[in-house]
Amino acid sequence: MRKTKIICTLGPATEKLEMIRDLIVAGADVFRLNMSHAHADEVRRLVPLIRALSEELDRPIAILMDTQGPAIRTGDLKTELHLKPGDILEFTVRGAKSEEAYSVDVNYDDLINDIQVGDTVLVDNGVIHLLVLEKRDNRIRCQVLTPGTLGSRRHINLPGVRVNLPPLTKKDIADVTLGAELGVDYVALSFVRQESDVAELRALLAEHQSKARVMAKIEDQSAVRLIQEIIKSADAIMIARGDLGIEVPFEELPIIQRKIVKLCAHLGKPVVVATHMLESMIHNPLPTRAEITDVANAVFEQADAIMLSGETSVGAYPQECVRVLDRVALRIERSGGAGYAKEALLEDVRQKTVASAVVLANSLAQAKIIVFTRHGAMARNTSNLRPEIAPIFAFTPAEEVRRQLALSWGISPVRIEFSDDPNATIETAEKYLRDHELTTPGDNLVVISDVLAGEMRVDTVQLRTAR
Incomplete structure (x- = not known):
């Protein structure tokens, strides 16, 4: 009987009834609805479908709604920008017009106030690195440090920069309201920065008489700095290693993961290790040895759950991914765990x-x-x-x-x-x-x-x- 739980993200590859049934049979315990991509009509269809399959198979299945959160993104481009080191790229806000050859607008007007000369900007999941050279007239002039191709609506990360975005966007509020209506079991709050962000989501759920539990996603340096108060305020924690791995030096990521798992054990809160668990299996039928070791490490640390994202939402081998997690977890659990629970408060x-x-x-x-x-x-x-x-x-x-x-x-x-x-x-x-x-x-x-x-x-x- 496996103890580590498996979370599967639903998407185009897994939205049909038979595929969801196959995932439950393979070992899925929780289904994640990623509201960065899922639409309201699709959520209305999926929730009762999951409930019916859960009853049919006599398996308790939780539903996790994951909010998009206040993401900073570039705007639309007519053509892709092929950037090389030394090029100048200008970000514009509030309708400003750029005089540079390479420029793109940004969806966050206060970026001009939050960012400072000398800051690093990471674009497209950290692929493109930029250095801020100058700010003027709602334009931010940056030097390209690493080569890359910039397309439309790419995510922007600002390591170490405190941004003044609200914890819940209008879209998030609409999605959470829908989740409360449909009776989802967990709501994950993206880009949590402090305890008050969790309180705001909890108040919104209470307003709609929802019993959903609040999961705080740890994705940036602000959350890492205030991790203890965030863990105390939330019902569960997700270590979202995608954005977190961009925001912090990559050699720090395993240490941060272990620290958070230990703190959750100490404070008695469930913890999920997420992102890139079996990334290669989006396209390949077998995992890499490094991925197996990564999964084994999360199981050894005795995280409550391990999560599949693109592997099951768009991947070619979703059932195989669940079976791999199931097989690795069962074997590692037999060999013992890290024993962090000995320090439980x-x-x-x-x-x-x-x-x-x-x-x-x-x-x-x-x-x-x-x-x-x-x-x-x-x-x-x-x-x-x-x-x-x-x-x-x-x-x-x-x-x-x-x-x-x-x-x-x-x-x-x-x-x-x-x-x-x-x-x-x-x-x-x-x-x-x-x-x-x-x-x-x-x-x-x-x-x-x-x-x-x-x-x-x-x-x-x-x-x-x-x-």
Whole structure:
């Protein structure tokens, strides 16, 4: 039973019903809707389709809506610009006209205020490097440092520059409103820079009575500097290595990834490692050895989930990509993990109760952990402590909680109705596990539940033997 979860991005290669079914069968746990490319009509079609397949296959599947965010992009060009080192390229804003041979307008008017002479500008996912030489009359004069071909609507990165863009654009607000209406399980906020960005998305979701959980994407130096407060404010974290790898020196990226995974383990927040996991498999049926090692490293660090982007949205081998992640994760998990969970912060009695249950499960052969949760917190606390061998079966009466727990490491979420008598609920859960051959007679069942003590409900850890 694989513990590391797999996120698949849907796109032109995987938007049909049969392909989505194949991805679920191959091992997908979460589907990502990338709102940089997905349209509202497509989202309205895909969400109920995923829900129906999830029910048909009896697999809890979470839906993650990923906002486009406040991206800075170049405008349209009549013809591509073939740039070489030493050329001058001028960015224009607010309708300014350039006198240079090479120029392009930019969609962010305040770029002229945020950027300074001497700053580095990276264009087209970091392919083209530019140095700012001069600012005047809504024009930014830059020298080309690396050769490249500039096309229309290319992304601009400004390493180390604090920009004054809002955390949610008009498009993002419309998309999140749609996601709330359709009941998506997670909303990922792109280009998070500080805690207040997360709060703004959370307020928008609350305004629409959405129970979606907030995932903060770490994509630039501002977020890395304020990582602890961002982790504390969000429900989950995504290490978005595409833009992040452009914003920071590439040799720093593995260190930043490890630091974030460790901090998430310490603070008890799910963490996703994303981007370029199996990039070569967009076109090739087999991964490179380096990609296998990269995936293995994320699994060894015990990230909650690993994510496929272009590999499944536009790639030629989407099912094969999922099978590769599944195969590598299963093998690496058998060899042990980094053990970052040993430093997990236990702040309240309930977390310490869960910790005692995990210690007990780790000491027993043939152990299974059963946790009962109405809102998901007890199950996530259990997952965050990364039990060494025991799988986690989380039982909940709430369908949205069942789906949301599909993202969390090691959890197999199950929906059952809770009885007023906690003991009857435990019996129902045990029967479910027996009927689905998930336990065998003699297994040690470590049960985290409440029990009735007079008129009070008391959290307990019980040790039962499977029948």
